[in-house]
Amino acid sequence: MPPAVTPLFFALVAGACGSGDSGEPGDGPVDAGPDTGADGDSDSDSDSDVDSDTDTDTDTDTDTDSDSDSVSDSDSDSDSDVDPCAVPDADGDGHDSIACGGDDCADDSSDVYPGANDFEWFEELVWDSGANGNYIDPALAVAADGSARVSFHAWVPAGASGADELHVSSNASGAWESDVVDDAAAEGQYVRQSGIGVDADDAVHIVYQIHDGWDAAVFPFDLSYAKDAGAGWELETIDAAGNAREPSMAIDEDGILHAAYTDGSRLDLRYATNPKGGWRTELVDTWATGWSPTSVALAPDGTPSIAYEAYWADGTILRLASLDAGVWARTDVDAIDSGAFAYESLLSIHMVVADEVGIAALLYWREGAFGPTHQEALFASDGAGAWVVETISEDAQAPARCAVDVDGVFRVVHGDPPSAELSHWTQDGAAWSLETLPFTSDNSERVSYLIRDGSEHLVYVDSTADDAIWYATRSLADGVDQDCDGLADE
Ligand SMILES: [Ca+2]
Ligand SMILES: [Ca+2]
Ligand SMILES: [Ca+2]
Ligand SMILES: [Ca+2]
Numbered sequence: 001m002p003p004a005v006t007p008l009f010f011a012l013v014a015g016a017c018g019s020g021d022s023g024e025p026g027d028g029p030v031d032a033g034p035d036t037g038a039d040g041d042s043d044s045d046s047d048s049d050v051d052s053d054t055d056t057d058t059d060t061d062t063d064t065d066s067d068s069d070s071v072s073d074s075d076s077d078s079d080s081d082v083d084p085c086a087v088p089d090a091d092g093d094g095h096d097s098i099a100c101g102g103d104d105c106a107d108d109s110s111d112v113y114p115g116a117n118d119f120e121w122f123e124e125l126v127w128d129s130g131a132n133g134n135y136i137d138p139a140l141a142v143a144a145d146g147s148a149r150v151s152f153h154a155w156v157p158a159g160a161s162g163a164d165e166l167h168v169s170s171n172a173s174g175a176w177e178s179d180v181v182d183d184a185a186a187e188g189q190y191v192r193q194s195g196i197g198v199d200a201d202d203a204v205h206i207v208y209q210i211h212d213g214w215d216a217a218v219f220p221f222d223l224s225y226a227k228d229a230g231a232g233w234e235l236e237t238i239d240a241a242g243n244a245r246e247p248s249m250a251i252d253e254d255g256i257l258h259a260a261y262t263d264g265s266r267l268d269l270r271y272a273t274n275p276k277g278g279w280r281t282e283l284v285d286t287w288a289t290g291w292s293p294t295s296v297a298l299a300p301d302g303t304p305s306i307a308y309e310a311y312w313a314d315g316t317i318l319r320l321a322s323l324d325a326g327v328w329a330r331t332d333v334d335a336i337d338s339g340a341f342a343y344e345s346l347l348s349i350h351m352v353v354a355d356e357v358g359i360a361a362l363l364y365w366r367e368g369a370f371g372p373t374h375q376e377a378l379f380a381s382d383g384a385g386a387w388v389v390e391t392i393s394e395d396a397q398a399p400a401r402c403a404v405d406v407d408g409v410f411r412v413v414h415g416d417p418p419s420a421e422l423s424h425w426t427q428d429g430a431a432w433s434l435e436t437l438p439f440t441s442d443n444s445e446r447v448s449y450l451i452r453d454g455s456e457h458l459v460y461v462d463s464t465a466d467d468a469i470w471y472a473t474r475s476l477a478d479g480v481d482q483d484c485d486g487l488a489d490e
Helices: 007-017
Strands: 122-128 139-142 148-158 161-170 177-182 190-198 204-211 221-228 233-239 244-251 257-263 268-273 280-285 295-298 304-312 315-324 327-337 345-354 359-367 375-381 388-393 400-404 410-416 421-428 431-437 448-452 455-462 468-475
Touching: 122 148, 122 161, 139 448, 139 455, 148 190, 148 204, 148 455, 148 468, 161 204, 177 204, 177 221, 177 233, 190 244, 204 244, 204 257, 221 244, 221 257, 233 268, 257 295, 257 304, 268 304, 280 304, 280 315, 280 327, 295 345, 304 327, 304 345, 304 359, 315 345, 315 359, 327 345, 327 359, 327 375, 345 400, 359 400, 359 410, 375 410, 388 421, 400 448, 410 448, 410 455
Parallel strands: 139 190, 161 190, 244 295
Antiparallel strands: 122 468, 139 148, 148 161, 161 177, 190 204, 204 221, 221 233, 244 257, 257 268, 268 280, 295 304, 304 315, 315 327, 345 359, 359 375, 375 388, 400 410, 410 421, 421 431, 448 455, 455 468
16 A cells, blocks of 8 residues: 555645646655556656655565565565565475465474374385395494484305305485495404494494304404494494493493493403593402393483392393492392292393483393293383382283383383284383384394384394384474474374
């Protein structure tokens, strides 16, 4: 609309400027002339109205309202108006706001946009071995940007047969790409299980077992370490003096490694760390079984604890060793083998700490007294000040892994090879609710699972066709409609 102009104003301007306005029919009321038509001129009459253009806005600037919104413009002049669509994708998620003609229902959150994960599993192929399977134990870590790293060992042809190399796959670029970390086969060696972590600077750390070759009969396994801080993989041997087995690891806030492993020949539990760059290894317990799994977790203050299986008077026990003022303090958590020919054994352990609430939990899988047909997933937590053991499943057919969210709610995932399914348990007060995950996995013994920044991350192996490692992720149910379809968590 043209600016409102009073008759007095017209009179003053007309008196001052004479006949600057041509007064032809069609000239507008903003000019000094007497015409009353729509104004299409360029204000050549030198009147005092501020609008010399042909638009219809009501602002007081002198520019062109190039977006015709009657409020402000989107040009690059030096006026002080604000264009709400100068940056139509304010959160940089690739979707413009709805107000600016786009489809982003929350342009202040880069986690919310059409197609985002809203409590729905997204599944991707990490690695397909073709016919060359025989890799096991994929281990998973997630970087601060939400991208994943998976370490695993892959069989490659070498010599008369083949051997296992250490690989790592990453989806940091948006697609899964694999790197050979240690081509052990070239030196007559082969790799076994690994643990992986990403530190605050995005450096990737891996500990792994490497077999010196078939001639090394006494202490065949070394504990090795690989790190990539962005300039390629650096490999180091942490411990070649013993027979390093069952490694596990955690990375602290300063990028320091805390690793646990057993000496399978001496039946020791050992700890390795590198606080000043060099390696320090120490004996934690001489009563470890030597071939049972270990699991490391860090308390909120960075103190490491190691869960493992130890001998006790009448059998074996699940034990926790925690570093306390430089001394390993040991706590017995649960009897595994009651002795007297029970033959129960611990097959896997996974320890996690809920940082916010300081509760540690041990998720372990054991073969019961009646052999492979009786395998239990058990959960021990110290939230009440003493360890309390719960049975999650009396029929868990594969090792389980657990994770915890920021609210201190634990979740557990394990395979069920007979049914080719993955089971997912969520702690629900004193009970555990079961969900069967929608994946095909006929070799789902091999899972790795964690929660980071409100999303679950899972890797598992599917041997239905080729042996293939798959990665799956979903955002946790949170009452937020991340994918802009109008429904939260659907
Ligand atoms: Ca956006
Ligand atoms: Ca958004
Ligand atoms: Ca939704
Ligand atoms: Ca949601």
